[in-house]
Amino acid sequence: MKVTLKVALTCTTALFATAAAAETMTIGITQNNVGVDSYQTTYEQAFIAAAEANPDVEVVVLDAGGDVARQIAQMEDLIQQEVDAIIIWPTNGEAVIPAVRKAHSAGIPVVVTNSNIAEQGFDFVASFSGPDNVTQGARAAEIMCDKFKDMGIESEARVVQISGQPGYTTAIERQKGFDDRLPEVCPDVTLVETQPGDWNREKSQQVMEAFLVKYDDIDGVYAGDDNMGVGALNAAKAAGREGIIFVGATNFAVGYDAMAAGEYWGSIYQSPVDDAEAALKTAIDILNGEELPFLNYFDTPKITQDNMDEFTKPVF
Amino acid sequence: MADMTKQGIGRLLAKQGILIAFAIFMIGFALANQRFIAIDNISGVIRSSAILGVMALGVTFVVIGGNFDLSVGSMMSLSTIVVLDLHDKIGPALAIPAMFALTLALGAFIGFLVGYMKLNSLIVTLGMLSAIHGLTLTWSGGKNMDIADKAGTWFAVFGQGRVLGVPVPILIFAGLAIILGIVLSRTAFGRKVYAVGGNGQAATFSGIPRARIVFLTYVLSSFCVAVAGLLQASRSLGSQNTVGQGMELQVLAAVILGGASLMGGSGTIFKTVIGVLILGFIQNGLLLMGLAFYVQYVVTWGIIILAVWLDVAAKRGRLWSPTA
Numbered sequence: 348m349k350v351t352l353k354v355a356l357t358c359t360t361a362l363f364a365t366a367a368a369a370e371t372m373t374i375g376i377t378q379n380n381v382g383v384d385s386y387q388t389t390y391e392q393a394f395i396a397a398a399e400a401n402p403d404v405e406v407v408v409l410d411a412g413g414d415v416a417r418q419i420a421q422m423e424d425l426i427q428q429e430v431d432a433i434i435i436w437p438t439n440g441e442a443v444i445p446a447v448r449k450a451h452s453a454g455i456p457v458v459v460t461n462s463n464i465a466e467q468g469f470d471f472v473a474s475f476s477g478p479d480n481v482t483q484g485a486r487a488a489e490i491m492c493d494k495f496k497d498m499g500i501e502s503e504a505r506v507v508q509i510s511g512q513p514g515y516t517t518a519i520e521r522q523k524g525f526d527d528r529l530p531e532v533c534p535d536v537t538l539v540e541t542q543p544g545d546w547n548r549e550k551s552q553q554v555m556e557a558f559l560v561k562y563d564d565i566d567g568v569y570a571g572d573d574n575m576g577v578g579a580l581n582a583a584k585a586a587g588r589e590g591i592i593f594v595g596a597t598n599f600a601v602g603y604d605a606m607a608a609g610e611y612w613g614s615i616y617q618s619p620v621d622d623a624e625a626a627l628k629t630a631i632d633i634l635n636g637e638e639l640p641f642l643n644y645f646d647t648p649k650i651t652q653d654n655m656d657e658f659t660k661p662v663f
Numbered sequence: 664m665a666d667m668t669k670q671g672i673g674r675l676l677a678k679q680g681i682l683i684a685f686a687i688f689m690i691g692f693a694l695a696n697q698r699f700i701a702i703d704n705i706s707g708v709i710r711s712s713a714i715l716g717v718m719a720l721g722v723t724f725v726v727i728g729g730n731f732d733l734s735v736g737s738m739m740s741l742s743t744i745v746v747l748d749l750h751d752k753i754g755p756a757l758a759i760p761a762m763f764a765l766t767l768a769l770g771a772f773i774g775f776l777v778g779y780m781k782l783n784s785l786i787v788t789l790g791m792l793s794a795i796h797g798l799t800l801t802w803s804g805g806k807n808m809d810i811a812d813k814a815g816t817w818f819a820v821f822g823q824g825r826v827l828g829v830p831v832p833i834l835i836f837a838g839l840a841i842i843l844g845i846v847l848s849r850t851a852f853g854r855k856v857y858a859v860g861g862n863g864q865a866a867t868f869s870g871i872p873r874a875r876i877v878f879l880t881y882v883l884s885s886f887c888v889a890v891a892g893l894l895q896a897s898r899s900l901g902s903q904n905t906v907g908q909g910m911e912l913q914v915l916a917a918v919i920l921g922g923a924s925l926m927g928g929s930g931t932i933f934k935t936v937i938g939v940l941i942l943g944f945i946q947n948g949l950l951l952m953g954l955a956f957y958v959q960y961v962v963t964w965g966i967i968i969l970a971v972w973l974d975v976a977a978k979r980g981r982l983w984s985p986t987a
Contacts, residue, residue: 382804382805384806387805388805513956513957540953543956547903548901549895549906552711553950560703560704585823586703604809662806
């Protein structure tokens with residue numbers, strides 16, 4: 348109800364505003380599934396806050412509730428309303444392409460946020476704003492390698508990897524980044540095995556238990572996100588195996604706490620606030636006619652026990 | 664002479680087909696990697712399987728009673744999240760009974776709908792699968808739930824403790840399996856569950872209160888889910904909202920693998936336990952073999968089919984039957 352009202356209001360204000368001052372731009376966003384996790388909830392709040400702070404921008408904020416059909420309908424609504432630009436957080440990288448194409452044909456630039464759509468839709472997208480998962484994987488490899496060098500075991504260390512859900516782009520990209528970068532920075536470190544933990548702490552704990560049985564000597568664990576990393580950490584603690592270096596990605600509160608406790612070495616800091624602000628800025632820059640790279644990444648820095656004071660504890 | 668031996672083996676097989684399948688897999692995996700049969704690994708696998716196993720014990724009653732329970736996975740998420748959340752708010756001593764009360768209330772609600780209202784159990788519990796997941800997300804606001812003081816709580820004892828060197832989850836799983844095994848096979852209630860699932864109408868005509876028996880199977884199932892949630896929460900002292908997702912199918916697979924009929928009326932606790940262990944050891948064995956994970960899905964399916972086939976073949980006394 349609130350959203351509908353907001354939509355109606357924005358439409359009228361947009362019309363008048365365009366007549367009065369050509370500067371005001373209306374940007375519509377259709378999000379994936381607000382409320383399903385704190386990342387997405389924080390993203391929405393940050394997006395609205397950023398838009399309110401900018402007097403030149405009016406936003407229409409919609410949420411698909413994880414439903415592809417609803418997201419396509421929302422895209423069509425936004426096209427009908429003749430917004431100046433559309434930001435989409437795809438519920439499904441394939442299924443939304445026709446809707447994105449329709450917006451493109453209507454002359455409305457589309458910014459994809461957080462997770463990209465499938466490649467065959469790239470022609471209809473003005474820019475992608477989100478995290479660079481290949482770089483995240485590469486940075487995790489660097490964090491681990493640096494730590495091994497500190498410990499003086501870079502010539503013999505053995506690493507296992509627990510990847511995200513098989514088939515998911517984020518999982519594939521982070522694994523690729525890690526797999527490619529590790530031999531570049533630490534050529535003598537062996538990656539002995541990779542198994543999926545399906546983004547699931549419990550599954551990851553079971554995978555790690557099997558690794559611990561199978562390998563007497565494990566020096567490092569790279570997990571595709573902190574939830575899985577902490578699952579692996581739990582397994583090592585239960586088995587009484589100490590001195591293993593854990594590195595994750597997408598720093599979660601639970602990973603941050605484990606770092607504070609000195610049990611978990613590092614991760615990659617990805618803030619939903621940065622994610623939301625980057626998406627809005629990308630859309631505004633495009634409307635202002637600025638040249639942007641097609642893949643417009645926001646920075647996701649390294650976080651370790653050494654520099655964690657510079658970061659606030661994640662809310663998710 | 665040869666005939667008699669053949670019949671003797673046949674009778675043995677007919678009773679224990681699934682057990683023989685289990686033994687074959689264990690030997691196979693042990694040959695592939697000798698660490699598979701290390702005591703630490705075996706105890707680790709059983710400890711991990713205990714959560715699934717406890718849930719499967721309850722669902723065995725529901726299935727023998729002629730119904731489905733697809734809600735156990737999301738119900739376990741809810742119990743886990745609730746007990747973790749309340750742990751820091753009201754302390755573990757109160758959080759545990761509060762979580763049990765909530766879970767039992769949900770089980771009673773489902774039991775009421777299926778037992779007394781005579782609604783289709785597949786529809787009711789499939790609906791509850793999403794409804795309860797929604798409840799969990801509402802409760803947690805989508806956040807991961809973590810106990811703040813992980814080192815200083817006695818709550819860890821259920822999932823991580825040991826008594827006489829045996830992990831507590833294994834003791835709880837084994838204890839519950841023995842008690843429920845006796846309840847199912849040696850008490851009037853157990854016999855009524857078989858009667859209701861085998862032939863509901865006949866049971867009603869013999870004066871068995873069908874609605875109440877079905878109701879009780881769901882309450883029992885939710886009790887097991889609460890125990891599983893407790894083990895899960897205590898094991899990791901923190902959880903995602905997705906923790907039990909998809910487990911309803913694994914539970915059902917374990918129960919059916921153990922030989923319980925989806926039509927109701929047959930199955931035993933002992934065989935369900937074997938079904939649970941087979942699933943647990945397959946996952947562990949394949950990991951130890953280091954097979955590429957895409958292959959693991961396919962191999963898991965193959966092994967399950969092999970187990971079911973051996974069980975069926977044992978019951979009919981031959982490996983292949985052209986007629987039925």
